[in-house]
Amino acid sequence: MSKKTLNIIGWLLLLGVGTSWLWLGYSSWYLLLLSIAYISFSINDGGIKKLGKIKQMTIPQVILTLFAFVVSVAIVFGLIQLANYLINDILHLTGGIKTLSVIIAAILSLYPIKFTFGSVVYKVISNLSATR
The missing domain is CATH 1.20.120 (Four Helix Bundle (Hemerythrin (Met), subunit A))
Structure with missing residues (x-):
């Protein structure tokens, strides 16, 4: 995957979590989604x-x-x-x-x-x- 794609995936996950948290409230699934977004950003900037x-x-x-x-x-x-x-x-x-x-x-x-x-x-x- 390209770095641009990973960056877009990370931002979409963050926006999705933020929006659904405001509309639906907290869910334990957000911890998994935030971890995936963090990994996506880490791969993007070479942190992995x-x-x-x-x-x-x-x-x-x-x-x-x-x-x-x-x-x-x-x-x-x-x-x-x-x-x-x-x-x-x-x-x-x-x-x-x-x-x-x-x-x-x-x-x-x-x-x-x-x-x-x-x-x-x-x-x-x-x-x-x-x-x-």
Whole structure:
């Protein structure tokens, strides 16, 4: 497949998930579709080729990466619970404002993964590239 086709597939999946989430609500199928879109974008920009470096990782690097992932997921889960508490119990939002607030909170809650997990993975990959 060409890179342009993979990019179009990724965007169509993202738009389809976003539209159906707004119209139908959340479904666990979205996790699969988002993963497929991510893989499509990764193949498009050459990120899949970097997966070959996993074989070169040492045990402490694997443990550090897994620990960073667990911490990132815990932070996001805590932030989502905090946002849920604020939206429902403190602010008592309803209707469209609540929906918009939930969407914004979900998006903002994902940024800690970008910073914590992303920086650890970048550091590990740069160490692998430097030792090579």
